[in-house]
Amino acid sequence: MQLEVNITGKSFENAAGKRHDVLAAINFTLNAGEVGVVFGPSGCGKSTLLKILAGLDHNYQGRVVRPGVRLGMVFQEPRLLPWRTVEENVRLAAPDVDEARIAALFDVLELTAHRHHFPGELSLGLARRVALARAFAVEPNFLILDEPLASLDNALAGRLREQIATLVASRRMMTLFVTHDLDDAVRLGDRLFFLSARPARIIHVETIAALRAKRSEQDIADIKARLAQLDLANM
Amino acid sequence: MQLEVNITGKSFENAAGKRHDVLAAINFTLNAGEVGVVFGPSGCGKSTLLKILAGLDHNYQGRVVRPGVRLGMVFQEPRLLPWRTVEENVRLAAPDVDEARIAALFDVLELTAHRHHFPGELSLGLARRVALARAFAVEPNFLILDEPLASLDNALAGRLREQIATLVASRRMMTLFVTHDLDDAVRLGDRLFFLSARPARIIHVETIAALRAKRSEQDIADIKARLAQLDLANM
Amino acid sequence: EAETIRIASQKTGTLAWELAVIRAHGLDKKANLSIDVVELASPEAGKIALRAGNADVMVSDWPWVSRERSLGAKLQFYPYSSAIGAVMVPAASPIKTLADLKGRKLAVAGGAIDKSWLLLQAALKQDGIDLKSQSTIVYGAPPLLAAKTQGGEMDANLNYWNFCAALEAKGFRRLAGMEDVLAKLGSKGRIAMIGYVFDETWADANKDAVARFIAMTREAKQILATSDTEWDAIAPLTGAPDAATLRAYRDRYREGIPRRPIADEEADARVLYRVLAQVGGRELVGSATELDPGTFYQAIPGD
Amino acid sequence: MLRLVSFALFIATWWIASLLIGDAKLPPPPVVLAAMLTEAKSGALFVNLGATLARVALAFTLAMALGSAIGYLMGRMPLANRLGDPWLILLLNLPALVVIVLAYIWAGLTEVAAIAAIAINKLPTAVVTLREGARALDPALDEMATAFAFPPARTFRHVILPQLAPYIAAAARSGLSLVWKIVLVAELLGRPNGVGFEIGVAFQLFDIPLLLAYSLSFAAVVLVIETLLVQPFETRLSRWRLRAA
Amino acid sequence: MLRLVSFALFIATWWIASLLIGDAKLPPPPVVLAAMLTEAKSGALFVNLGATLARVALAFTLAMALGSAIGYLMGRMPLANRLGDPWLILLLNLPALVVIVLAYIWAGLTEVAAIAAIAINKLPTAVVTLREGARALDPALDEMATAFAFPPARTFRHVILPQLAPYIAAAARSGLSLVWKIVLVAELLGRPNGVGFEIGVAFQLFDIPLLLAYSLSFAAVVLVIETLLVQPFETRLSRWRLRAA
Numbered sequence A, B: 001m002q003l004e005v006n007i008t009g010k011s012f013e014n015a016a017g018k019r020h021d022v023l024a025a026i027n028f029t030l031n032a033g034e035v036g037v038v039f040g041p042s043g044c045g046k047s048t049l050l051k052i053l054a055g056l057d058h059n060y061q062g063r064v065v066r067p068g069v070r071l072g073m074v075f076q077e078p079r080l081l082p083w084r085t086v087e088e089n090v091r092l093a094a095p096d097v098d099e100a101r102i103a104a105l106f107d108v109l110e111l112t113a114h115r116h117h118f119p120g121e122l123s124l125g126l127a128r129r130v131a132l133a134r135a136f137a138v139e140p141n142f143l144i145l146d147e148p149l150a151s152l153d154n155a156l157a158g159r160l161r162e163q164i165a166t167l168v169a170s171r172r173m174m175t176l177f178v179t180h181d182l183d184d185a186v187r188l189g190d191r192l193f194f195l196s197a198r199p200a201r202i203i204h205v206e207t208i209a210a211l212r213a214k215r216s217e218q219d220i221a222d223i224k225a226r227l228a229q230l231d232l233a234n235m
Numbered sequence C: 001e002a003e004t005i006r007i008a009s010q011k012t013g014t015l016a017w018e019l020a021v022i023r024a025h026g027l028d029k030k031a032n033l034s035i036d037v038v039e040l041a042s043p044e045a046g047k048i049a050l051r052a053g054n055a056d057v058m059v060s061d062w063p064w065v066s067r068e069r070s071l072g073a074k075l076q077f078y079p080y081s082s083a084i085g086a087v088m089v090p091a092a093s094p095i096k097t098l099a100d101l102k103g104r105k106l107a108v109a110g111g112a113i114d115k116s117w118l119l120l121q122a123a124l125k126q127d128g129i130d131l132k133s134q135s136t137i138v139y140g141a142p143p144l145l146a147a148k149t150q151g152g153e154m155d156a157n158l159n160y161w162n163f164c165a166a167l168e169a170k171g172f173r174r175l176a177g178m179e180d181v182l183a184k185l186g187s188k189g190r191i192a193m194i195g196y197v198f199d200e201t202w203a204d205a206n207k208d209a210v211a212r213f214i215a216m217t218r219e220a221k222q223i224l225a226t227s228d229t230e231w232d233a234i235a236p237l238t239g240a241p242d243a244a245t246l247r248a249y250r251d252r253y254r255e256g257i258p259r260r261p262i263a264d265e266e267a268d269a270r271v272l273y274r275v276l277a278q279v280g281g282r283e284l285v286g287s288a289t290e291l292d293p294g295t296f297y298q299a300i301p302g303d
Numbered sequence D, E: 001m002l003r004l005v006s007f008a009l010f011i012a013t014w015w016i017a018s019l020l021i022g023d024a025k026l027p028p029p030p031v032v033l034a035a036m037l038t039e040a041k042s043g044a045l046f047v048n049l050g051a052t053l054a055r056v057a058l059a060f061t062l063a064m065a066l067g068s069a070i071g072y073l074m075g076r077m078p079l080a081n082r083l084g085d086p087w088l089i090l091l092l093n094l095p096a097l098v099v100i101v102l103a104y105i106w107a108g109l110t111e112v113a114a115i116a117a118i119a120i121n122k123l124p125t126a127v128v129t130l131r132e133g134a135r136a137l138d139p140a141l142d143e144m145a146t147a148f149a150f151p152p153a154r155t156f157r158h159v160i161l162p163q164l165a166p167y168i169a170a171a172a173r174s175g176l177s178l179v180w181k182i183v184l185v186a187e188l189l190g191r192p193n194g195v196g197f198e199i200g201v202a203f204q205l206f207d208i209p210l211l212l213a214y215s216l217s218f219a220a221v222v223l224v225i226e227t228l229l230v231q232p233f234e235t236r237l238s239r240w241r242l243r244a245a
């Protein structure tokens, strides 16, 4: 199971009819069990890239081979169904999930008190957590996360990072996530893709050899320091 | 010009009719020229508090005295009008703004290329920047920012922090912002309000005496270290 | 100074033909009247015009006038035409008498309370036939039923005289006119069911004008009764698609010109009213069981 | 409660108006009520109301189902829209009379012709409303459903339908009223019973109380259905909307 | 282009249908065209079309303006809604015939009565549709407008109106068609000219080509207005919507 990305270009036409190039050449592969991190300046095309990889946008130049797998996705905004409760939103995406799993997920994400709330009654952070619960509940083989830890407090974010690490370790799944936090990237990622400003191309790939579970605080600080020295304008 | 907050309670009734307490006692004052930072766990009631202070929600117990001032607000989501272009969105909120100021704002926020785009054509980070531009353009006396720097890359966030600092320094305005980033809080804030989990009350107020412009990296690191030692579970 | 009389007239109705003749011959000027025509597109619109006060005179039937009087609206009636509905069948139809309608599919124009239909039912009841239950009745709008009959969908059609005339011209057979059953129901002669209808107070206040108006219309009728060329002049108004239809219209129209004294009309009306009340019931006549005595307008000199 | 007050207010307004204008021009409530009772006692009211309601129900269901489907397709597929649009405008702007007359001519003076004609009259307004609804659908939620591989039925029920709900409600309410206006014409022109037939009779007799008795009986039936069935259902469905603070 | 194809398709369908069904039941296009030309040459077509269009325009504007305002209020204020709702349902379900007859009786057979009656018939459907629209308004944008102290006019024009646009479009399209159906009845019952008058005459004479000639002329006028005016305007207004990828 492998994701092969060979995008040669992607552009939007805006309402006025002008062309707007968003992606230049983006080539990489990602294997099962690997966590890829996409890192790049705001508006460079990260979400656009993720949508193409998720199979939501077919209107690009190039070729993407992705195995026919179960996808779990966290969009940059929560994208919940406003007319369904928190629990219904999760169950609609994952009809087969059992009660124990849901309860455990809601527990970790501190959503138990909000189970029967409608999305309009949630804070943004809560809504983002519901989106995370939904993506986890489908037990995906391919997990796409667009800034999953934004808008959460540090304590919670830390716990969620561990949760994601556990999940990734427990199943051989491909994971791809976008973050602006170098710390998150280095702690969770196996391969870090640094993108240029729009139109985005990969300007640097950092492969972290040390196994995730075995990375010491020292390792992490070292990698961060090294990356800081490279002139990747957009960290 | 001073903001006096004496909230004794705030609760929502959810769709099922159950009461949901969000704010407990919250008392503080904020003077013109001061920057207050609200810091608290996700879902504790920060946005709810900001909305009360902005005069958008009158349904609470207690009393808030706020001077009749020009308000600039950045909501947690961009809240742009989808059917108006970026520029129109800004100009509708700030009809008196002159071209030079708009151009300068768009320049700092790296929005110049997107001036005539509709919000649906923006990335989330771009949209959040438009919301910032809108709040700055009204030249407010009272600025409320709900996680203004989330979803932005570090380089841009750094520049924006400076921009906010400049703005605050140039006019004697009251500023209140929510963040999950202790670094942002310590660099920008004069007074830091740490909130408990829901129902939120103030568990600690940190007043930073050093003038913003004169805080050295060492000062900042010291304050952060000291705050880390207090048992404020939610940093 | 000519007095103005406002008349509600259906654009396709016979009244419009007469009005055209009146105008063409300057009869209105001769009668020192100024005729204001309120042109309308449907038969019921006249009643609205009268009630709303936009017309002084309209055309309707005496059972309705009597009903209105019993309900408090003091209207009056003066005979205008004795042309009345007829039952038409295809030329080759096996239906030879009205009694043969039993078990057939009969289209009835004007609905359940149409006067011709009530008369037909009353007449056949005397022969022990209850047409309403013993045959298939199809109610509908007159033009639609005429077209359906022509299309062969109906065994027979009871329709207004002008639609019957058109069918006649298409080769349909006139099984019976309703004037033929009147005698059986106790009427002494060919009664005019249709007449001018106006408000009693208005008529009282304008006695002379009303008299001149009636005389003027008689004159117009006389012209239409005697001159064939006049019919060619009004042909476009009738909407007759061919000469045969126009001829049928002409003949039936002439037959329908009322010529009897008003007292005779009223006497027959009184008899027929009881018959109609019996068949049509409360719905048709309201609570009154007898013709309201003031129904007929009596103040025309020489009647 | 408030509904009752409002209803009482209506009766009062009517009564006062009839006193001011005069009985002949507007019969007061008791007169109309008496006419209603007479019709009810003879059973005619129920027979006619029943016949009309049956026609309304059939034509309405047919037109709403078909119209919603077509409108949805036209809103989502620009090609279908561009092809169908001229037909739609034509159908929208054909007079009811013409459609009904043509239907009766082609299909005979039958129940089927009547119901088809009514449905055809209502159809395009449902199409037009649902088309707007389909155009306003949120593409973000569509993407979500695709990403999580929702099967079509689930997408339709949980993602699309709730977004279309206000449009369906609008189409249904104004549609019911249109169907009711047209069923009367259809009954007037070629049916042997129904409220429209009776209204035709009342109109021929110019019997205003009877006219109002039948009209208001139908309105009352709809009012009861709305109050007891539709509105509780709607309230349930829109629980998720935030009440204004 | 596609519109033309679609239009040609319509004519073809009609022609073939008339060949199959027979001239008497459905006159073929040339016959109807001939009737249209005759009426056009005599000038009657334009006089009647003009009269009807004027009535339609007036009644439509009146009903849309008033109906939108009432619907908006009912959608935003629950109290107004609960008070107005029974009236609304009643008005929705009054037959057009009854309203028109009463209007003529009270106000005479005048132009004012006709236009008022038509507007009253259309009004409640606009109310119902706009009410749904007002209920679906996004409270988040409202808060934004309040925070930035938008004056009411600006909020209305830039925040509210664009959200109501699809509902207004639906109400306008289906409303125009309703007005057009009702103006015919009004003209039939008490006006001395207009398309409805001529259609009534054509029906009495059972002149199907004439019936169709008038009906289709009006439909054609609406089609032209739609194509040249409404649709380009709509496209402009909905530029901001993302085209499906």
Ligand SMILES: Nc1ncnc2c1ncn2[C@@H]1O[C@H](COP(=O)(O)OP(=O)(O)OP(=O)(O)O)[C@@H](O)[C@H]1O
Pocket: A114, A120, A121, A122, A123, A124, A125, A126, A151, B012, B013, B014, B020, B022, B040, B041, B042, B043, B044, B045, B046, B047, B048, B049, B076, B198, D242
């Ligand atoms: N309209 C509402 N109805 C019911 N409950 C609400 C409503 N709005 C907010 N809440 C509840 O109030 C609490 C606080 O919400 P608020 O948005 O203030 O949180 P927050 O501190 O801003 O969180 P975050 O950091 O996630 O943005 C949450 O538990 C939320 O579920």
Ligand SMILES: Nc1ncnc2c1ncn2[C@@H]1O[C@H](COP(=O)(O)OP(=O)(O)OP(=O)(O)O)[C@@H](O)[C@H]1O
Pocket: A012, A013, A014, A020, A022, A041, A042, A043, A044, A045, A046, A047, A048, A049, A076, A198, B114, B120, B121, B122, B123, B124, B125, B126, B151, E242
């Ligand atoms: N539907 C669209 N039509 C036109 N332009 C679009 C569209 N979607 C995105 N864009 C443009 O594509 C560029 C990349 O957008 P994208 O959402 O991928 O950015 P991003 O890297 O995710 O940014 P952020 O970190 O702010 O989320 C932006 O410049 C945006 O304006």
Ligand SMILES: [Mg+2]
Pocket: A046, A047, A048, A076, A146, B123, B124, B125
């Ligand atoms: Mg993005």
Ligand SMILES: [Mg+2]
Pocket: A123, A124, A125, B046, B047, B048, B076, B146
């Ligand atoms: Mg918040």
